[in-house]
Amino acid sequence: MKKLLLIVAVLLTSNVFANSGGAHLEPAQTNIRSKASLQNGAKYFMNYCSGCHSLQYQRYNRMAKDLGLTKDEVKENLIFTDSKFPEHMTNTMDNAQVQEREWFHKAFPKDLTLIAKARGVDWLYNYLKGFYKDSSRPIGWNNTIFKGASMPNALWELQGIQEAKFEEHEDEHGIVTHTFKGFKKVTEGSMSEEEFDETVRDIVNFLDYTAEPARLIRMGMAPWVLFFLVIFTMLAYLLKKNYFKDVH
Numbered sequence: 001m002k003k004l005l006l007i008v009a010v011l012l013t014s015n016v017f018a019n020s021g022g023a024h025l026e027p028a029q030t031n032i033r034s035k036a037s038l039q040n041g042a043k044y045f046m047n048y049c050s051g052c053h054s055l056q057y058q059r060y061n062r063m064a065k066d067l068g069l070t071k072d073e074v075k076e077n078l079i080f081t082d083s084k085f086p087e088h089m090t091n092t093m094d095n096a097q098v099q100e101r102e103w104f105h106k107a108f109p110k111d112l113t114l115i116a117k118a119r120g121v122d123w124l125y126n127y128l129k130g131f132y133k134d135s136s137r138p139i140g141w142n143n144t145i146f147k148g149a150s151m152p153n154a155l156w157e158l159q160g161i162q163e164a165k166f167e168e169h170e171d172e173h174g175i176v177t178h179t180f181k182g183f184k185k186v187t188e189g190s191m192s193e194e195e196f197d198e199t200v201r202d203i204v205n206f207l208d209y210t211a212e213p214a215r216l217i218r219m220g221m222a223p224w225v226l227f228f229l230v231i232f233t234m235l236a237y238l239l240k241k242n243y244f245k246d247v248h
Contacts, residue, residue: 025145028125030205032216038067041206044199046078048154052109055089058210063089066209066216109151116204116211124204128155129197132164132183144180159196160189 031037042063060083064074071085079085080092091109116124127145131153134142143149144164153159162185166178191199209216 025122025126026129028121028201028204030121030125030201030208032205032209033219034205035068037202037205038209039069040199041202041204041209042067042078044155044203045206046080048158049112049203050080050089051092052154053112054091055113055210056111057113058089058213059086060084060089061086062213063210066213112207112210114211116208121204121208124207125200128200128203129159131156131159132162133186134164155196155200156189158189158191158199161186 060074060079061071063069064071064085075085081090083090093109119127123145127143130144130146131141132144133140137148139150139152141149141152142164143151162183164183165181167181168176168178170176189196
């Protein structure tokens with residue numbers, strides 16, 4: 001039993017380490033109970049991310065219901081394609097044209113419906129904050145969490161442009177490694193650092209919601225389920241006392 005628990009712990013630790021690329025991850029501290037955060041996250045995702053990335057397993061009408069939005073609010077502010085209100089949330093690019101012209105080479109933009117489940121909210125939060133200018137890359141951007149990422153910084157107007165500072169180390173075998181030491185701001189964005197962190201947190205919160213929308217329903221039902229279990233336990237105890245009152 002102890003060996004089994006040790007194996008499980010090692011596997012979980014390895015998975016977290018692999019997802020983070022070995023880097024320290026700042027906690028995202030998301031809260032899918034906050035409708036204000038989800039609404040803000042939906043706004044920024046649809047305006048800055050949906051051009052390339054789809055949410056093909058999520059529907060506009062389901063999102064509206066869960067986030068407390070009206071049909072008109074969604075149609076006017078969050079639908080940028082010819083999609084209907086009950087349809088899935090697709091990206092705004094012409095995918096056939098993208099593939100034909102090879103705008104993204106082989107790295108076609110992924111669907112992000114389940115990305116929060118696959119990577120985790122902490123990884124996503126740090127990834128979106130981790131872009132920096134890198135002239136050695138074909139697209140001019142790199143990322144501290146996902147080295148060699150083929151995605152540009154879609155939020156650069158909000159965050160500004162930053163450069164990453166690395167410290168070079170060489171071991172006894174001549175192998176050179178680079179340790180990330182922080183960012184240097186090149187140009188300011190339209191948001192302060194605190195505002196940008198909150199915006200990224202809202203986007204990640206929204207992606208956490210899209211990965212499992214039913215979690216909101218489950219969390220809403222949880223207090224009633226616990227209340228039922230307490231009442232049922234009391235009734236079961238009273239029934240047991242009644243059955244065994246004459247047993248000595």
